[in-house]
Amino acid sequence: MRSPHPRKQFAQHWLRSEKALDRIVAAAEISSSDRLWEIGPGTGILTQRLLPLAQAVVAVEIDRDLCQKLVKKFGKVENFLLLQGDVLSLDLESHLVNLTTFQQPNKVVANIPYNITGPILEKLLGKIAQPREHPFDLIVLLVQKEVAQRLYAKAGSKAFGALSVRVQYLAECEFICDVPAKAFYPPPKVDSAVVRLRPRQIEIPAKDPKWLETLVKLGFAEKRKMLRNNLKGIVDRDRLTKLLEELNINPQVRAEDLSVPEWVTLADRLNV
Ligand code: SAH
Numbered sequence: 252m253r254s255p256h257p258r259k260q261f262a263q264h265w266l267r268s269e270k271a272l273d274r275i276v277a278a279a280e281i282s283s284s285d286r287l288w289e290i291g292p293g294t295g296i297l298t299q300r301l302l303p304l305a306q307a308v309v310a311v312e313i314d315r316d317l318c319q320k321l322v323k324k325f326g327k328v329e330n331f332l333l334l335q336g337d338v339l340s341l342d343l344e345s346h347l348v349n350l351t352t353f354q355q356p357n358k359v360v361a362n363i364p365y366n367i368t369g370p371i372l373e374k375l376l377g378k379i380a381q382p383r384e385h386p387f388d389l390i391v392l393l394v395q396k397e398v399a400q401r402l403y404a405k406a407g408s409k410a411f412g413a414l415s416v417r418v419q420y421l422a423e424c425e426f427i428c429d430v431p432a433k434a435f436y437p438p439p440k441v442d443s444a445v446v447r448l449r450p451r452q453i454e455i456p457a458k459d460p461k462w463l464e465t466l467v468k469l470g471f472a473e474k475r476k477m478l479r480n481n482l483k484g485i486v487d488r489d490r491l492t493k494l495l496e497e498l499n500i501n502p503q504v505r506a507e508d509l510s511v512p513e514w515v516t517l518a519d520r521l522n523v
């Protein structure tokens with residue numbers, strides 16, 4: 252397929268690095284019984300590599316013109332299913348009800364549109380208070396580097412933010428490789444990276460996950476402030492100081508210094 256003119260509105264950047272494609276495919280550890288979900292197949296450069304390896308590939312693409320081209324290219328391939336629509340509003344499972352081969356994809360592999368990364372992550376993982384009902388075995392995504400860094404950041408590092416807590420509560424996150432802007436046409440303004448997420452049950456879940464969500468949101472509201480200042484609207488300052496001391500945490504900590512298990516403990520202990 253000749254590369255169609257990329258549309259800005261759909262955050263279209265065609266990946267053209269064989270090396271990056273190799274890394275994405277390897278990271279997905281694909282076996283012949285895997286049913287893959289690809290978001291934003293674009294010209295099908297990644298799709299083409301996934302099809303021979305997996306039992307099935309379901310791709311969701313919003314751009315009608317691209318869909319026509321994809322149908323021409325892969326329409327006859329038996330293990331390929333293309334759905335045209337917006338990944339955020341589409342109810343995937345309802346489209347797959349009578350299609351045994353494609354039902355309940357167990358992995359996601361995608362070079363996603365960067366402008367909707369947050370909502371896509373929430374769609375794939377769910378929220379702290381409402382994890383996805385059928386978690387995926389594995390999710391490999393090409394994302395903006397800055398977002399990737401947040402996803403696998405360790406507590407205490409600058410990149411560790413509310414997104415890190417929300418995602419790491421639901422999944423293990425690993426860095427796979429950097430992908431420079433020039434690996435795409437047209438090159439995006441930012442560099443990219445491949446990450447791998449493995450959804451899992453957190454060892455000790457929060458007793459009140461909704462409260463943990465609120466606490467994380469407010470705790471990170473102003474990153475330069477101390478945690479107790481960010482939380483002063485909802486938690487009594489002296490009570491928080493005392494609790495942090497009890498937990499052997501410096502009362503002057505910032506939100507980014509608390510690990511995910513520490514967030515859970517804090518939420519549980521402040522909720523009584
Ligand atoms: N995977 C391709 C294209 C990546 S660009 C490659 O690696 O070359 C992102 C793709 O996501 C584009 O094809 C774009 O049309 C599609 N897209 C953008 N917004 C979307 C949405 N809301 N739902 C589904 N696909 C979307």
